[in-house]
Amino acid sequence: MHSNDPDIPLLHLDRLGISYGGPGVSERLSILEDINLTVHEGEFVTIMGSSGAGKSTLLNLIAQTLSPSSGRIIFRGNVVAGAGMPQDPGCDRQIGYVTQDDNLLPWQTVWENLLFPLSLAGRPNTADIDRARRLLDQVGLSDWGGHYPHQLSGGMRKRASLARTLVYNPPVVLMDEPFGALDAETRAQLQEDLLKLWEAERKTILFVTHDINEAIALGDRVIVLSGSPGRVALELQIDIARPRSPELIFKAPGFAGNYDAIRAQLRGEPQ
Amino acid sequence: MISRVGVTAAKVIGCVFIFALWQTASVLLGPNWVPGIDAVLMRLLSEAEKGTLFRDIAATGILFACGTLIGLVLGSALACILRLSSRVDQMLQPFITAVMSVPKLGLVPLLVLWFGTGWLPKVGLVSLTVLFIVFSLTYSGIAAIDQRLVMTARVLGATSRQVTRRIVLPSLWPFVLTGLEVALPWALSAAIVAEYLSSQLGVGHAIEQARQMSDAVGVFYGIVLATALVLICNGGIAVLRHTTIKGRQEDQ
Amino acid sequence: MKKVWVDRALLLIALIVVWEGVSRIAGTYWVSSPWLVTTKIWVLLGNGDLWFHARFTIAEAVSGFVLGAVPGCLVAMLLRTRPLLESAVEGIAAVGYAVPKTALVPLFILWFGVGPAAKVALVASAIFFIVFYSTLRGVKSIDPRLVQSTRVMGANEWQVLRRVVWPAVVPYVFGGLRVAVPYAIAGAIVGEIISSNRGLGYLAQYGAMDFDTTLVFASLLTVMVIVLSISGAVALVQRRLLRWQSVGRQSAISVVGA
Numbered sequence: 144m145h146s147n148d149p150d151i152p153l154l155h156l157d158r159l160g161i162s163y164g165g166p167g168v169s170e171r172l173s174i175l176e177d178i179n180l181t182v183h184e185g186e187f188v189t190i191m192g193s194s195g196a197g198k199s200t201l202l203n204l205i206a207q208t209l210s211p212s213s214g215r216i217i218f219r220g221n222v223v224a225g226a227g228m229p230q231d232p233g234c235d236r237q238i239g240y241v242t243q244d245d246n247l248l249p250w251q252t253v254w255e256n257l258l259f260p261l262s263l264a265g266r267p268n269t270a271d272i273d274r275a276r277r278l279l280d281q282v283g284l285s286d287w288g289g290h291y292p293h294q295l296s297g298g299m300r301k302r303a304s305l306a307r308t309l310v311y312n313p314p315v316v317l318m319d320e321p322f323g324a325l326d327a328e329t330r331a332q333l334q335e336d337l338l339k340l341w342e343a344e345r346k347t348i349l350f351v352t353h354d355i356n357e358a359i360a361l362g363d364r365v366i367v368l369s370g371s372p373g374r375v376a377l378e379l380q381i382d383i384a385r386p387r388s389p390e391l392i393f394k395a396p397g398f399a400g401n402y403d404a405i406r407a408q409l410r411g412e413p414q
Numbered sequence: 415m416i417s418r419v420g421v422t423a424a425k426v427i428g429c430v431f432i433f434a435l436w437q438t439a440s441v442l443l444g445p446n447w448v449p450g451i452d453a454v455l456m457r458l459l460s461e462a463e464k465g466t467l468f469r470d471i472a473a474t475g476i477l478f479a480c481g482t483l484i485g486l487v488l489g490s491a492l493a494c495i496l497r498l499s500s501r502v503d504q505m506l507q508p509f510i511t512a513v514m515s516v517p518k519l520g521l522v523p524l525l526v527l528w529f530g531t532g533w534l535p536k537v538g539l540v541s542l543t544v545l546f547i548v549f550s551l552t553y554s555g556i557a558a559i560d561q562r563l564v565m566t567a568r569v570l571g572a573t574s575r576q577v578t579r580r581i582v583l584p585s586l587w588p589f590v591l592t593g594l595e596v597a598l599p600w601a602l603s604a605a606i607v608a609e610y611l612s613s614q615l616g617v618g619h620a621i622e623q624a625r626q627m628s629d630a631v632g633v634f635y636g637i638v639l640a641t642a643l644v645l646i647c648n649g650g651i652a653v654l655r656h657t658t659i660k661g662r663q664e665d666q
Numbered sequence: 667m668k669k670v671w672v673d674r675a676l677l678l679i680a681l682i683v684v685w686e687g688v689s690r691i692a693g694t695y696w697v698s699s700p701w702l703v704t705t706k707i708w709v710l711l712g713n714g715d716l717w718f719h720a721r722f723t724i725a726e727a728v729s730g731f732v733l734g735a736v737p738g739c740l741v742a743m744l745l746r747t748r749p750l751l752e753s754a755v756e757g758i759a760a761v762g763y764a765v766p767k768t769a770l771v772p773l774f775i776l777w778f779g780v781g782p783a784a785k786v787a788l789v790a791s792a793i794f795f796i797v798f799y800s801t802l803r804g805v806k807s808i809d810p811r812l813v814q815s816t817r818v819m820g821a822n823e824w825q826v827l828r829r830v831v832w833p834a835v836v837p838y839v840f841g842g843l844r845v846a847v848p849y850a851i852a853g854a855i856v857g858e859i860i861s862s863n864r865g866l867g868y869l870a871q872y873g874a875m876d877f878d879t880t881l882v883f884a885s886l887l888t889v890m891v892i893v894l895s896i897s898g899a900v901a902l903v904q905r906r907l908l909r910w911q912s913v914g915r916q917s918a919i920s921v922v923g924a
Contacts, residue, residue, distance in 0.1 A: 517889065610772075
């Protein structure tokens, strides 16, 4: 069909919304409402919002671990999710999902964990194994394939988790505050490694964070969700040239303007 | 997420289901194999009227209570004593495992041999059963005491005795209670076995006597009594737990 | 590390000495001596009697164990994604666990006669609950995020069960199995003491009736050895299967408790 037509956005969220609760309108608790978002292939979009604004819920909707109450998700021109449609978690392996927990299977070695998504699909073949080996090297865990997760540090487990997500080559990767539980130094290192991987593989990334610096450093665009129910309150194009240095992003020209705009939105101040 | 109502309803349905199963089995297999619920209820009533029900429960109950108390005290005390030094602890590990692996009920012949058929071997058996279980759980409970709490207390200037009283004992209490809870059915089992072999009274004796006369109703009646006893005690412990342990997350 | 073994050896010797001492003071009529017990075991081994009886006890224990453990494990796992069923079953199980298992012995004898079947039934009824509760704890401890992330990677229901649920539950199942071993043997022994003419429990009871403390001690000691061996074997299997766990967690899960 028109799957790889560059003019068709990779992902389009059309008036997406989700609510919980009883049948009566007044009983329902609306988490997200009227979310419209277009993401093009290869974009790095960071998502911010105050606590409870529904950032994780948004990712869960895209990953289809939750079902929307209204609106649709259109992937490569096809409607893949909507109210009343059946859920397909991971959207047929088109979506990768990295969270704050590494979610590695503790009873398998790092290498086995890496191959796990492939083994679910009946693979891996030699091409897959080569890719897995390459990813292992790229995340700097070449010597740790035979170890178990509990033998690795938090940062290393995070890298393994990342590699595992990329191994089955999903075009879209969702990341929900993946570096939140790490110390500042490890986080900075991982941010740089992530950017390198992104540039090498040209994945489309949706990255949730509560750290404004991180959002500006990593993203082509920053989306800010606000309010209850959450809506898209701000869409900011980040025009800082790449390659960027996450640790020193505050020195980049144009940083201050972006920072202030986002901060104002998060604080609920008028623009 | 299911509601409280849902949970209670589910349990009620579960009970109803079991009773239905019981009654069906009785009809299918005949009253000699599985007496009907009505027959058992009638027996409960008649024995209550005669007073034998209460006599048997009292006999077994007293035996059970004494043995449990002794076992509880000795078990927890032993756990505390043996945990005093890590060297002693390490040294004792295999011996404790070895002793725990002898089935307490297997000691019945020995106890009867030594103490005859009076109340002593029976109480001894119940105590031993409770002792081992309470000991084992309290012993590992001591290991689980949050060392950070102890250190914080020390930093705040607590003496050893204060640490024991204000941190160690309250931390241990849930484990002791859990040990008691786990031990109860086994303790009653021990009392009943003791009664099988040497008694004129008690629930265990009633069951065995019924069996010898091929009185299926009597056997079921005894089992119901025994179970009721355990459930009542469980309830008691739950109340105890509730009143003495406030504001803590239970891992039950 | 070595020091511990020296301590233990010394303690063992001390215990044997104390045993011998008590035996002398009370008289071997009341407390048999270590020497007498050892020779008795030797004789019984030699004439095959010990093994004859041990075989019955072990067979009863093992059959009952399997008969109780498998359903216990399966039922618990079945309850994983069915919270309402779980409540219902938990309610029933609470009552079931409260029934003192030895109270069921006369019932089983009434039903199955004085043969091994009654003992097997006793063991099965005890083991079922132990394994059920341990497995249930394991099922409840499964991190739902692990399951969810596996779903996102495209796993179907069967794959989730086989590759995530089962491996997560295995440590708890093994914890339950380890706790259950002494109870299995105990169940067999109790059944034998109450009514049997075979088995180690019967042997102990016979010794008691005959005022032969040596025989009683000998049978009990044999029971202890058997329980320790089987527990040890299970522990070994557990260690091999669970290499992936950090050591602290392993011991935490094998604590006694239903």
